[in-house]
Each structure stands twice: as C-alpha cells, then as structure tokens.
Amino acid sequence: MSEASFDTVGIGNAIVDIIGRCDDAFLDSHDLSKGHMQLIEADEIDKLYNAMGTAIEVSGGSAANTCAGIASFGGDTAFIGKVSDDEFGRIFSHDLGAIGVTYRTERANGGLPTARSLVLVTPDGERTMNTYLGVSPELDHGAIDPAVIQAAKITYLEGYLFDRPEAKAAFHQASKIAAAAGRQVALSLSDAFCVDRHRDEFLDLIRNGVDLLFANEEEICSLYETGSFDDACGRVDNDCRLAVITRGAAGSLILAGDEKIAVDAYPVAKVVDTTGAGDLFAAGFLHGYANDKPLDTCGRLASLAAAEIISHMGARPEATLAALAAGEGIG
C-alpha cells in the first residue's frame, strides 16, 4: 500500500445551509419533524423559505462539514460532492477551499441548482432541516475519483447518500475502491429517518465493509428497531469492529470489541445551534484516528469539535480547531 496523501476523503451531499430561527409552533404548523432532516422538492422549498424568518447562508453538507472540521484540526482531507456552477455552488467551493479541504469535483452546468437546506433552529438550539438536493446526487460521470479514494487512509461516507440511486451507486463504488486499496471505510448513519428508509442495506454494509461507524442514540436504536440503548450497543458491537455512538449532552460511547470507552461531552455555556454537532464530532474522531491517537483521545477531540460547533450558528467551525485542541492539551 502506498503512502496516503490524505487522512480522510469525505463523500456526501454538497449543500449550502439557509439558517433561521423559529419557534416550535412554526414547525408544527408546517408539519416538520423536529430534529430531523426531511427531503423537499423545489416548489416546497420556495414556499417554506417564503414563510420562514430572516436567515443567514453558510456552507454545509454533513460529510463536507466533517472535512472542514478535519482541515481546521490541521488534517489533510479531500471532499467529493456535486454542486452546480451557480452562486451557491461558488460559495460552497470557496468555503471548502478556504479552510484547506482539497475539492476537485467538477461543477455541473445548466442543470439542477446547487443543493440547499432550510435549517430551522428552535430556541432550545435544536435544528430541523429541510433539504432540496438539486444537483447534489449526480455523482456519476467520474465524480468518484479512484486516485483520491486510494490516496486516503479513510473514506468517510454519509448515510444521506442512500436517498438517491446515483448517490448510492457512488457510495458503493467508493467503498469498494477503498476496500480494494486496503483503506478503511467509515460511515455516518446521518439521521434516524434515513436509517428507517435504508435499514437493511445499512445493516448489510455495517456487517460487511464498514470499519468505523458513527451514529447517535436515536439512529442506532432505529437501526436495530429497539427502544433499548444498551441492546442497540450490544448488537452494533457484534456487527462492527469500531462504533462510536453520541448521546448529546450525555457524551459518547466508543465500542471497540472488548474495549468500551465512555467520553464526556465538553461543557458549552449555551447551545446556540446543534447543526453539525454529529459532523464535527466525526471530524474530531477521524482526525485523531487517522493520526493513530488512542481511542479516548479521538473521543476527546470529537467532543471538543462538537462543543465548538453548537456554540454558534452554522456547521462550519468559527475557531481554529487545532488551536482549541492545543489549548486543551489534547492531541
């Protein structure tokens, strides 16, 4: 196996977030499921945008946020995802490049627009996402560059890719290239609703081909259709070599066969917006893991990055995570 030139390559939907505040009544009146990601169509996103309050635009996308986080830790990372050559596509490309992520996926021309997600943040800091995928799933025609996958220690895939056939095909293509190159494959389950839509395929992947799994409590319980967190943990521990399960303020649990490590959440003065909490948690963990840190250190880096991201609006780090980690004496 040749020397890896990337710690991680992330593959996912390339999205610009349109983030605004609302109250719970707004979610109810628009029939939105709090804390989840719903896919919506072009006409629906226009209607919801017209109804929502003042917003800011921030580059997003689950795996892209993770890559941005890894770059902010100082890691070498690449992202594969599709945007159009429009205003939002240029914003997305700029922001990934500016933070130091290698991003070479060709922009589409003249077809569907760049994906966008209306992110509604309630006063408790919880985010509810309404995503119009636009051109994002079109990951065919050479978007998956084998050379990049082969050059990365870890290929990190978001579960959201399963929601569209072309993106799912890209997912499988990438994970096969990684495995054939002797590299590791990491998967994020993304969203409990997403797990519900693709449970059997996710289970099959986790049992055959995923080296490292990220999920939150709700997702892992949905995966095994159980109400018992302990039950779900026992089963994923059986199915997967290494699983990291987040539980919000209750911290996280690293399940590595015989080893079981509980990691505390970092204290946060005020949870402003949880958008990207899981993505940045994964960033911290992957950064440590790719650099052969002990698992508990990976967990602490993960918690630190998650704490930074929920303390402000948007899912891209405002602080330099490398400096934060150094300040905390981790790494």
Place this chain on the structure above:
Amino acid sequence: MSEASFDTVGIGNAIVDIIGRCDDAFLDSHDLSKGHMQLIEADEIDKLYNAMGTAIEVSGGSAANTCAGIASFGGDTAFIGKVSDDEFGRIFSHDLGAIGVTYRTERANGGLPTARSLVLVTPDGERTMNTYLGVSPELDHGAIDPAVIQAAKITYLEGYLFDRPEAKAAFHQASKIAAAAGRQVALSLSDAFCVDRHRDEFLDLIRNGVDLLFANEEEICSLYETGSFDDACGRVDNDCRLAVITRGAAGSLILAGDEKIAVDAYPVAKVVDTTGAGDLFAAGFLHGYANDKPLDTCGRLASLAAAEIISHMGARPEATLAALAAGEGIG
C-alpha cells in the same frame, strides 16, 4: 399633511454581505484601508474572494440594515433599493420582508448582478468592506416611488448613494419629494472616505434640506476638514438642526441647537463584528424620533441597537430589538 403610514423609508444600496475573518496582515497585503468601505469592480471582488477565508452570507446594505432594525423595534418602515432577480437578490428581498420591512422595488432582470460586499473582520472586531455595487445604483425608471416617500414621516438616505450618478439623482429626487410633502429628511454620512469624495455636496445638503444628520467622529471631522472633534461639533451644530454623532465605545452626542446630550454606549461583553454599528444606531434613534420620544430616549434606543449588532457577526439583528428595549425599560 396626511397621516403617515410609515415611520421611516430608507433608501440605499441593496447589498448582501460576505463576511469572513482575517488578520491585519491580510488587510495590509491587499492594500485595504481598515475600517473603511472601498468600492471594487467585478474582477477585483473575485480575486479578493478567492484570497479570503471561509465566509457566511448575510443580507446587508447600510440603509437596509437600518430599516431592518426599525422593523425589529416594531416600527413601520419601507426600503427602496435595487437588486437583480438572482440568488443574492432573492436572499436580500426575503430577509427584508421576513423582518417586516415593506420592500417593493422591482428586481432587475438580465443586467448586472445584485451588489455584494466582502466584509473582512479583524480580531479586534473592526470591519473593512469591499463593495461591488453591481445593479444597486440603478435607481432610475420609477424606483423612487413618490407615494412611499410622501407616506413616511422620515426619509432616510445613506451617503453611499452619492458614489454613483444614478443613485445620487435618486437621492435628490427623494429628498425633494419628502420636503415638498412636509416630511423630514435624515442623512447618514456613511464613511469618511465617502465624505472626502463628496464633501461640498454633503455640506450643501446639510445646510439646505437635511433635518437630521447621523455621522461618526471620523466622518464629521472629515466633513469640516478638522482634527478637532469639538470644532466639528460646533460647526455641524450651526449647520444642522439636529445632528447625532457616534464615538464608538465613548458613546454618542446629540446636538440639537441649545441642547447637547451625551449618551453612553451600552456595555458589550465582546465586540465580535462592528459591521452595522452605525446603521443600527440610526435605527434605534429613528425609531424613537419617529414616535416622538425625548431625544435622550432616542439615544438610548440607538445605543442598545448598536450594542446588539456588534455582539455577533452580521449587520442584521439576531435578537428582537423591541423585546430588548422592553427588557431595559426604554421606550
């Protein structure tokens, strides 16, 4: 004079801000004058955008920010300004409407794009703006709606309009309509460089036609080409019925003929980004003034709104200013 249906109508450049952080060395290496607004062309903005770090996009524009602030205080306000029917134009329109500002200016089609400003925020919170005006100055062809001007107690104009002939013509057109309707005209000097470009015309306006002037210390000193703040204050007091001069953390000074009122700045835990400080100061003052509050109350509302805006990124209020004012017992 008929009953006014708006407290204030603002007229100004319609801009989306692209806000990112940088250090002082970045400003120096790009020959940017810290704390000021520079106009740049399309090719220059692309170059600077490519060089700058991760950014967020937030609706801006000086007078538009002021209108958004007045609406957040619960005031009735309208805005006149030109965007194109592109992504940034739709963002700008949405955000003004969502906060409650009446905004009916027709969007342009197929010509220049919506204006944008690269706002570079240094670690001290100071902002340096680099604005590509695009379609914004095209305020001809009926953009200035006499009915809206006549229906507003105060017509509020930003000095930045003087930087382009069509916009300057619109400025004069609007102020004449307001005066003829027996309404008041308020002017913000916008920027010391802008004052330097248009000193004689600004002086003429202030002496003949402006009822209420907003300026900061640097702008008022530039206007009278003096290094002495006291000298500048004495002269503007002579030239203008009512002038409000801001001095950052040192508070502000209301000059109303014989009356001279000093207003403290509200304490701010951390100055995150000064973008919009003057705009929101004007919002608070105009809201009080249009509702016949005593001048010192107008000043306190102004300071409160400025304090809110500098405590976060972007020049549009995140908190509801009406609630903040009620919490402070002002109004």
